[in-house]
Amino acid sequence: MSEEKNQFTHYDAINWNKVIDPIDKATWEKLTEQFWLDTRIPISNDLKDWRSLGKKEHRLYDHVFGGLTMLDTLQSQDGMASLLEAAVTPHERAVLNNIKFMESVHAKSYSSIFETLDTPVEIDEIFDWASQNKRLQYKANKINSIYHDPNPLKRKIASVFLETFLFYSGFYTPLYFAGHNKMVNVAEIIKLIIRDESVHGTYIGYKFQVAYKKLTEKEQQDLTAWAYDLLYDLYANEEAYTHELYDDIDWFDDVMVFLRYNGNKALMNLGLEPMFADGAEDVNPVVMNGISTSTANHDFFSQVGNGYRLGEVENLTDSDYEVGKSTQSGFDSEDQD
Ligand SMILES: [Fe+2]
Numbered sequence: 001m002s003e004e005k006n007q008f009t010h011y012d013a014i015n016w017n018k019v020i021d022p023i024d025k026a027t028w029e030k031l032t033e034q035f036w037l038d039t040r041i042p043i044s045n046d047l048k049d050w051r052s053l054g055k056k057e058h059r060l061y062d063h064v065f066g067g068l069t070m071l072d073t074l075q076s077q078d079g080m081a082s083l084l085e086a087a088v089t090p091h092e093r094a095v096l097n098n099i100k101f102m103e104s105v106h107a108k109s110y111s112s113i114f115e116t117l118d119t120p121v122e123i124d125e126i127f128d129w130a131s132q133n134k135r136l137q138y139k140a141n142k143i144n145s146i147y148h149d150p151n152p153l154k155r156k157i158a159s160v161f162l163e164t165f166l167f168y169s170g171f172y173t174p175l176y177f178a179g180h181n182k183m184v185n186v187a188e189i190i191k192l193i194i195r196d197e198s199v200h201g202t203y204i205g206y207k208f209q210v211a212y213k214k215l216t217e218k219e220q221q222d223l224t225a226w227a228y229d230l231l232y233d234l235y236a237n238e239e240a241y242t243h244e245l246y247d248d249i250d251w252f253d254d255v256m257v258f259l260r261y262n263g264n265k266a267l268m269n270l271g272l273e274p275m276f277a278d279g280a281e282d283v284n285p286v287v288m289n290g291i292s293t294s295t296a297n298h299d300f301f302s303q304v305g306n307g308y309r310l311g312e313v314e315n316l317t318d319s320d321y322e323v324g325k326s327t328q329s330g331f332d333s334e335d336q337d
C-alpha cells in the first residue's frame with residue numbers, strides 16, 4: 001500500500017480564494033478585462049490611407065511590423081516559457097499563461113495587417129527581411145540567450161527591456177501616422193498591444209522587485225550593473241537598427257528620443273534609476289498625440305475605461321502594491337476615474 005502511494009507526487013489545485021500575492025489576482029482581472037482580438041478591428045478601413053502613402057512609407061510600415069512580429073513571437077515562445085519556469089505562485093503561473101496567449105495574439109495581429117495591406121510577394125519579403133536583418137537578429141538572439149540563463153532575475157530584466165524598450169522603435173511609425181490621423185485602425189491594434197505591454201512590463205517588473213529585495217547588497221549591485229550594461233548594449237544595437245529603418249525618411253533623431261524615454265520607463269519598471277535625460281516632454285508631440293487619442297489606458301495602476309492617460313515615469317512605491325489589502329481584489333478602489 002505504501003509502495004503504491006510513493007508512485008504519486010503531491011499536486012495542489014489552484015485556489016483563487018486564497019491568493020498569496022494580491023497583485024496576481026489584480027493583474028489577472030486587469031488583463032482579462034482588456035482582452036481583445038485582432039479580428040475585431042476593421043483594418044481594411046485603412047486601405048484608402050495606405051494607398052495614399054508612398055513606397056518609402058510602405059516599406060517602413062512593413063519592416064517595423066516585421067520586427068515587432070519577431071519580438072512578439074519570441075515573447076510568446078521562449079519568453080513566457082522562461083518566466084513560467086520561475087513563477088513563485090500558482091496564480092502567477094495563471095497570469096503568465098494569459099500573457100503567453102496574448103503574445104500570440106499580438107504576433108498574429110501583424111499578419112492580419114499584412115494580409116490586408118500587402119501582396120503575398122510583399123509579405124514574403126517582410127519575413128525574409130526579418131530573418132536576415134542583422135540588428136533584429138542580434139536583439140532577438142541576445143534576449144533569447146538570456147531567457148535560457150539559469151538566473152530568473154536576469155530573465156525578468158530581459159523581458160522588461162524587450163517589452164518596455166525594444167518594441168518602441170517599431171511602435172513609433174504607427175503612432176506618428178495616427179497622430180496625423182492616418183492609418184488609425186492599424187494604430188488601434190498597436191495601441192491595444194501597447195496597453196497589454198504596459199501591464200506586462202509593470203507586472204514582470206514588480207515580480208523582479210520582489211525577488212531583488214531578497215538579494216544581498218552585493219548581489220543587488222552586481223545585478224544592477226549587469227542590467228545597465230545590457231540596456232547599453234541593446235541601446236547601441238537599437239541605434240543602428242533605427243538608422244536602417246528611419247534614415248530614408250529622416251526621423252532618426254526623433255525616434256531615438258522616444259527610445260530613450262521608453263528605456264527610462266523600462267528601468268523604472270524594474271525599480272532602477274533612469275539612465276537617459278529624455279522625458280515625455282522631449283518626445284515628438286505628434287507621437288504622444290498618437291498614443292493619447294487611444295481608447296486604451298497606458299497606466300496600469302490608475303484605472304480602466306475608455307479614457308487614456310499617459311504613463312508617467314516614476315518609481316513604483318510600496319503603496320502601489322497595496323491593492324487587495326482592504327478589498328481582496330485589486331483596483332476596486334481605483335477603478336473609477
Ligand atoms: Fe506582445
Ligand SMILES: [Fe+2]
Nearest residue numbers: 075163197200
Ligand atoms: Fe508582452
